[in-house]
Amino acid sequence: MDFKEIKEFLLNCEDAVILTHKSPDGDTFGSAFALCRVLRNMGKRVNVLCSDGFPERYSFLYEGCEGDNTLIEPKCVIAVDIADVTLMGKNLACYQQEGAVDLCIDHHISNKHYAKKTYVDAQASATALVLYELFKYMEVEIDTQTASCLYTGIATDTGCFKYENTTVKAHIAAAELISMGVPFASINRRMFDLKSQSRIMVEQIATSNIEYYFGGKLSMIVITKELMQNSGAEDSEFDGIASIPISVEGVKMGITVKQRGSHTYKLSVRTTDEIDASQFCKNFGGGGHIRAAGCEISGDLDEVRGKILELAGKYFGV
Amino acid sequence: MDFKEIKEFLLNCEDAVILTHKSPDGDTFGSAFALCRVLRNMGKRVNVLCSDGFPERYSFLYEGCEGDNTLIEPKCVIAVDIADVTLMGKNLACYQQEGAVDLCIDHHISNKHYAKKTYVDAQASATALVLYELFKYMEVEIDTQTASCLYTGIATDTGCFKYENTTVKAHIAAAELISMGVPFASINRRMFDLKSQSRIMVEQIATSNIEYYFGGKLSMIVITKELMQNSGAEDSEFDGIASIPISVEGVKMGITVKQRGSHTYKLSVRTTDEIDASQFCKNFGGGGHIRAAGCEISGDLDEVRGKILELAGKYFGV
Numbered sequence: 001m002d003f004k005e006i007k008e009f010l011l012n013c014e015d016a017v018i019l020t021h022k023s024p025d026g027d028t029f030g031s032a033f034a035l036c037r038v039l040r041n042m043g044k045r046v047n048v049l050c051s052d053g054f055p056e057r058y059s060f061l062y063e064g065c066e067g068d069n070t071l072i073e074p075k076c077v078i079a080v081d082i083a084d085v086t087l088m089g090k091n092l093a094c095y096q097q098e099g100a101v102d103l104c105i106d107h108h109i110s111n112k113h114y115a116k117k118t119y120v121d122a123q124a125s126a127t128a129l130v131l132y133e134l135f136k137y138m139e140v141e142i143d144t145q146t147a148s149c150l151y152t153g154i155a156t157d158t159g160c161f162k163y164e165n166t167t168v169k170a171h172i173a174a175a176e177l178i179s180m181g182v183p184f185a186s187i188n189r190r191m192f193d194l195k196s197q198s199r200i201m202v203e204q205i206a207t208s209n210i211e212y213y214f215g216g217k218l219s220m221i222v223i224t225k226e227l228m229q230n231s232g233a234e235d236s237e238f239d240g241i242a243s244i245p246i247s248v249e250g251v252k253m254g255i256t257v258k259q260r261g262s263h264t265y266k267l268s269v270r271t272t273d274e275i276d277a278s279q280f281c282k283n284f285g286g287g288g289h290i291r292a293a294g295c296e297i298s299g300d301l302d303e304v305r306g307k308i309l310e311l312a313g314k315y316f317g318v
Numbered sequence: 319m320d321f322k323e324i325k326e327f328l329l330n331c332e333d334a335v336i337l338t339h340k341s342p343d344g345d346t347f348g349s350a351f352a353l354c355r356v357l358r359n360m361g362k363r364v365n366v367l368c369s370d371g372f373p374e375r376y377s378f379l380y381e382g383c384e385g386d387n388t389l390i391e392p393k394c395v396i397a398v399d400i401a402d403v404t405l406m407g408k409n410l411a412c413y414q415q416e417g418a419v420d421l422c423i424d425h426h427i428s429n430k431h432y433a434k435k436t437y438v439d440a441q442a443s444a445t446a447l448v449l450y451e452l453f454k455y456m457e458v459e460i461d462t463q464t465a466s467c468l469y470t471g472i473a474t475d476t477g478c479f480k481y482e483n484t485t486v487k488a489h490i491a492a493a494e495l496i497s498m499g500v501p502f503a504s505i506n507r508r509m510f511d512l513k514s515q516s517r518i519m520v521e522q523i524a525t526s527n528i529e530y531y532f533g534g535k536l537s538m539i540v541i542t543k544e545l546m547q548n549s550g551a552e553d554s555e556f557d558g559i560a561s562i563p564i565s566v567e568g569v570k571m572g573i574t575v576k577q578r579g580s581h582t583y584k585l586s587v588r589t590t591d592e593i594d595a596s597q598f599c600k601n602f603g604g605g606g607h608i609r610a611a612g613c614e615i616s617g618d619l620d621e622v623r624g625k626i627l628e629l630a631g632k633y634f635g636v
Binding site: 162176195204 | 477478479480481482484485486487489490492493494496497502503506507510511512513514515518519521522525526528530534562565566567568
C-alpha cells in the first residue's frame with residue numbers, strides 16, 4: 001500500500017483506536033499521539049491504547065490525549081510501530097486475533113504483516129519518520145505538540161542521532177521539526193539524561209561488581225540474587241545494565257551474568273564488530289544477533305564463571 | 319570580516335600553523351584537522367598544534383595529520399575555536415602575545431578578538447559548522463575524512479544534537495556530511511559511549527556516595543581527599559562527575575563537593591531552570607552561570623554540609 005491509500009483510509013476512518021507496543025518507547029508513543037492529534041484535528045474520535053498504560057516518563061507526549069478503552073467502541077484499529085501481534089501485550093489480547101487490526105504503520109523489517117493493510121518502510125529510522133512524511137504528503141497541519149511527538153520518536157529510536165540507523169532523512173526531518181518550536185533540549189534531557197534514583201543505584205551496584213579479564217578485552221558484571229535482594233530494587237531494573245560492560249574502552253566482549261535460580265545464570269553478551277556474540281552463546285545453547293546475544297548456564301557461580309572464561313580464552317588467544 | 323576575506327586569506331597563506339585550545343575537544347580538533355586537510359590539498363605546508371598534545375581518543379581525526387612544532391617555521395598563524403589567548407595553554411605561550419595570531423575562526427560569543435582578523439559566528443553550534451559553511455562557499459572538495467572531522471566537531475559540541483545549541487543548520491550539515499560517508503556511528507560510540515576503566519570506577523565511587531535531601535529535590539555527592547587517594551585515580555578525573563547529581567529524576571539542585579585542603583571544599587552546583595545556581599554560590603563568595611556555578615566553603619565536612627543544607631533549605635521552603 002502507498003501514501004495515497006493510507007490517506008484515503010485515514011480520511012474515511014471513524015472512531016479509531018491506535019495501538020502501541022508493550023514496554024512502550026518514544027517511537028511507539030510519539031507515533032501514536034502524533035497520529036491521534038492529526039485525526040482528532042479532522043474531527044474524529046480517536047484513542048491511544050497501550051498494554052502497559054502510560055508511564056509518567058512520556059507524559060509530555062500524551063497530556064490531554066490519554067487512551068481509555070471504555071471511551072469508544074472502535075470501528076477502526078490502527079497499529080503503529082508494532083512488528084508482531086505478540087508485542088501488543090496481554091491487555092491488548094483482543095486485538096491479537098487475525099483480522100482485528102485494519103492498518104499497521106511500521107519501520108521494522110521483521111513486520112509480520114498481521115494487519116489487513118500494512119505499510120512498512122524498513123529504511124526509515126523510526127515509525128515517527130514514516131508518519132512525518134505521510135503528514136507532509138497529506139498536507140495536514142503539524143502543530144508544535146505533534147512535531148514534538150514526531151521528533152521524540154525519531155530521536156529515541158536513533159539514540160539521539162547517534163546510531164547506525166540515523167539517516168539523512170532523519171536529520172532533515174529533525175531540522176524541520178525543531179524549526180516548528182519543538183522543545184528538543186528538554187525532551188532530550190528527559191529521554192536521555194535523567195535517571196531514577198533506583199537506576200542510579202542499580203548502575204552503582206553493577207559497576208562496583210565489574211571484572212576485567214584478558215588484559216581488559218573481556219569485562220563481566222555478575223549480579224547475584226543476594227545482590228538484587230539487598231539492593232531493594234526490582235529484579236527487572238537490572239535488565240538495563242547489559243550495555244555497561246561493553247562501554248568500557250578496550251573491551252571487545254562485555255558479559256552481564258544475572259542469577260535466575262539457585263544454580264542457573266542468564267548471560268547477556270555484547271561484542272564489538274570483531275566477535276560474533278551469537279556464535280559465542282550458541283556454545284551454551286543460546287543465540288541472538290552478531291553484537292548482542294544471550295544464553296543460560298547452569299552450575300554454581302564459580303563453575304559458570306569458569307565455563308565463560310574457558311570459552312572466552314579461545315577468542316582472546318589464551 | 320566575511321567569507322570572501324577569509325577565502326582570500328587562506329588562498330594566500332603559506333606555511334601555516336593551526337592552533338587548538340588546551341584540554342582539546344572534538345570541535346577544536348575537528349575544525350583544525352578539517353582546515354589542515356583543506357589547506358594541504360591546496361599544496362600548502364600546514365601543521366596543527368595543541369598545548370596538551372594529541373590524545374589517543376581523537377586519533378581518528380588526526381591520523382597522518384599530527385602537528386609538529388619543528389616541522390615548519392610558520393608564516394601564518396590560525397586559531398580555531400579559541401575564544402581567548404589564555405585558552406591556548408602553556409605550551410603555546412609564544413602565540414599568546416599581541417599580534418601573534420593572524421586569523422581566528424570561532425563560534426564563542428565571548429571571543430576576545432585577540433587576533434589580527436577574527437570571524438565569530440555566535441549563532442553557530444560549533445566552529446566546525448562555520449568551517450563547513452566556509453568550505454562550501456570556497457567550493458573546495460570535502461572528502462570523507464574532512465567530513466568526519468567536521469561532523470565530529472558539530473556532534474561533540476551539541477552533545478550529539480541533544481543540547482539547546484543544536485540548530486536547524488547543524489542538522490542540515492549533519493545530513494549532508496553523513497551522506498559523504500562519515501562513519502558517524504563509530505565516531506559517536508567513541509565520543510559518547512566509551513568510558514575508560516578509571517572513569518567507570520570514578521563514577522561508581524561518586525554514585526555510591528550520593529545523598530538525597532528535601533524529598534529528593536537536592537542531591538549531593540561528597541568526594542573527600544581520602545576517597546580520591548584510595549581510588550588510585552587522578553584527582554582531576556573526579557572533575558567530570560559534576561553532572562551526575564542533577565541527572566537524577568526529581569532533582570532541582572545537584573551539588574558536587576570535592577575536598578581541596580584539609581578544611582576547604584570546592585562546590586560545583588547544577589540546577590534546573592527553576593533555581594539560579596550563581597545566586598546560590600554568591601552566598602559563599604562564588605559565582606557562575608544560572609544553571610552551573612561554583613564556590614568554596616571552609617570548615618570541616620560536617621560544617622560544610624550544614625552550611626549547604628541551611629541555605630538550600632531556604633530554596634526548598636524548609
